Amino acid sequence: MTKTQPIHDITSLVQAPLDRLNRELLHDLAPGHPEMRPLIQHVGGFRGKQLRPVLTFLSGMAVTGASHGGGLSDDVVTVAKVVELLHTATLVHDDVLDSASVRRRIETVNHLSGVETAVLLGDYIYAKAFHMAVQLPDPTAARWLAETVRVICQGEITQILHRFDYQWNEDRYFTVIAEKTASLYAAACRLGGFYTAVSAASAQGEARKANEGRLRALEEFGLELGIAFQIVDDCLDLDGDEAVVGKSLGTDLTKGKITLPMLYLLRDDGQAQKLKDLLGTSEAEGLRRLRAEFPLEHAIAYAMEEAQRRIAKAQASLSPLPPGPARDALHDLASFVMTRRV
């Protein structure tokens, strides 16, 4: 077990390909009509921690035990771009769904240019991402990512259909967050490994099959990491610090989205009735009462323990990969997810 590194030390290993991705992405998105350029540039401002492309790059290194990111193939960079664009498209549409006005301290597209432009710009970015994916000589990424987006939407729609559904249970919660969030992490990791293994295999004449164990390890890592990420996200919505998180909190309460800490509170019949009365109220009122009248810290601790178990499972799943700095960085990135407040 290595000592956990701060996030910038983890990502520094892949700073070169990440810089290349950020240099090229705005150019790749360039529209045919100049009037769309300000919109594209505005969306570029949403850039966050870029966890998904970092995972793709680290996975690309980890699958061969490479010690630096300079040797990553062009195909791996393309996969990382596609994953980041698909994530960006989901954010643009999420902001429409949430009627959000601010994302990472800048105006959302729907707030700046209206719901119509935001829906269409999300579609535009999806189409551009798929178009980049189908330029890859190997069709695996295009197939895997089209299926991933379908699964993301399926998870999100299922969650909406089950708002205020008090029959909801942990199994279904985990299925939905695996679909809507973790599936893209799993794809980012697996495909980063796959496109490195493909070029290594064609260079060395190895059978691609031999790498399947490592690719499964990366996929499993991404899946468990993504589940933990979403659990932490759901906890932050209830007990985060609005000034730090940078978006309004309590929206799950208002929308009747039943998350893991709420499922904990619903176990107790007395609390359950009180909580049902509280779901659907305004964010401020809901959060105030939740914090004052419920054992919220127990509910959060319960959920965070589950997240910690998922992180441990993610880290354990790395064992089939050759030891090296990329595998260590993936391990530390998983620990980082537990400490995030943003």
Added chain:
Amino acid sequence: MTKTQPIHDITSLVQAPLDRLNRELLHDLAPGHPEMRPLIQHVGGFRGKQLRPVLTFLSGMAVTGASHGGGLSDDVVTVAKVVELLHTATLVHDDVLDSASVRRRIETVNHLSGVETAVLLGDYIYAKAFHMAVQLPDPTAARWLAETVRVICQGEITQILHRFDYQWNEDRYFTVIAEKTASLYAAACRLGGFYTAVSAASAQGEARKANEGRLRALEEFGLELGIAFQIVDDCLDLDGDEAVVGKSLGTDLTKGKITLPMLYLLRDDGQAQKLKDLLGTSEAEGLRRLRAEFPLEHAIAYAMEEAQRRIAKAQASLSPLPPGPARDALHDLASFVMTRRV
């Protein structure tokens, strides 16, 4: 020149593959969770004239001069499905953009299940369509259609950015409708021809290149047909019969979308000022005044003449194709577009 046939005679030539498409599509869309099924079935009810898959099938026949649709390859059926799904996804999102409550006399998804579900269901259908496209052994359809969806969104966004823009002119109007509407018609035709030519070429050992002239002819046909279709649509929004069209009219006026009949009226400085005052008013008021105070019939006649020129151009572009019933049907389908009232 053949005598124009009624639409059911034209489509009867491809009834067998069309029936197969309709049998398979709902099954293809089947989600992993049963709670989504009613949504998918509801969207299935939007089925309209299915012009785009009809074009794909007729183009597949026309490229080789085949006399019936029974010999169309599985790949051509897949292309037709993907094109129809992409069109369906744009309809689901269009209804969100227009806050429409009725489509082809049934409730829109946003009206039935809310804006959030409608945005996500559109994304779901896009993803499913791309996933089907990337299953094809030849990547041409996936590449062409991803680029087509990008272009459709670019056209729609550009049109929104230029609402109430009185500097708008015919060239830019034609560019935007070619992008937002005609590009998918062009793709439907070209790809129907392409996937037939691909299998014919591999069977007969012919060079694929030899077919490029026919594929360009089909693409040009689809493009001009699609432009004419959109011009007729824009005319119907101003002078159609609401009971026949089956959706609310006058929305372009209200939204400040400047279409070809309006560009005609804007040419006259006196009318231009009056029209500017009228754009943005309610549908009923706008339509009433437009019909009472403007030479609307001249504006419509002007636009319909342009549509007729595009139809003639589409029909002329069919000449490189071998004569036969499919080429005749494409010719008649183009004439049909001019007579439609729905």
